[in-house]
Amino acid sequence: MHSPQLSGMPRGTRDYSLADDVAKHEQLMERVQALREExxxxxxxxxxxxxxxxxxxxxxxxxxxxxxxxxxxxxEAELYMSTRTVKRWYAKGIELITLPSDYEPLNSKASVGD
Structure with missing residues (x-):
C-alpha cells in the first residue's frame, strides 16, 4: 500500500505570481473608480x-x-459632542431635509422616455 508523501507545502493546479495579484488589483481599482464616478x-x-x-x-x-x-x-469626537447630542442633531437633520420642488430621482430621468 502506498502512503501519500506530505511535504507540508500547498499544491496548486496552476502557477501563481505577483503579476496576477497586480492585474487583479488594477481591475478592482478601475471598477472602484467607475463606481465612484457613477x-x-x-x-x-x-x-x-x-x-x-x-x-x-x-x-x-x-x-x-x-x-x-x-x-x-x-x-462625536470630531465635533466634541456627546452621543446624545450627535443623535439629536442627526435626527433633527433628517427631519429637516427637504427635496427641491423640481427634484426628480436620477434613475427616473433615464426611464421617462422609455
Whole structure:
C-alpha cells in the first residue's frame, strides 16, 4: 500500500505570481473608480440637500455621516459632542431635509422616455 508523501507545502493546479495579484488589483481599482464616478451625481444631490439645512450642527453631523462616511463615535469626537447630542442633531437633520420642488430621482430621468 502506498502512503501519500506530505511535504507540508500547498499544491496548486496552476502557477501563481505577483503579476496576477497586480492585474487583479488594477481591475478592482478601475471598477472602484467607475463606481465612484457613477455615484458622484447622487452624492452631489445629497450634499446639496445637507448644505441647505438651516441648522449648521445638523448639517455637520449629516455631512460627516453620509458624505465622509464617518462612524457616529468618530463624529462625536470630531465635533466634541456627546452621543446624545450627535443623535439629536442627526435626527433633527433628517427631519429637516427637504427635496427641491423640481427634484426628480436620477434613475427616473433615464426611464421617462422609455
Amino acid at each position: 455615484a458622484q451625481p447622487t452624492r452631489d444631490e445629497i450634499l446639496n440637500c445637507i448644505d441647505h439645512l438651516l441648522e449648521p450642527q445638523a448639517s455637520q453631523v449629516l455631512e460627516l455621516k453620509f458624505i465622509d462616511d464617518v462612524p457616529m463615535k468618530e463624529i
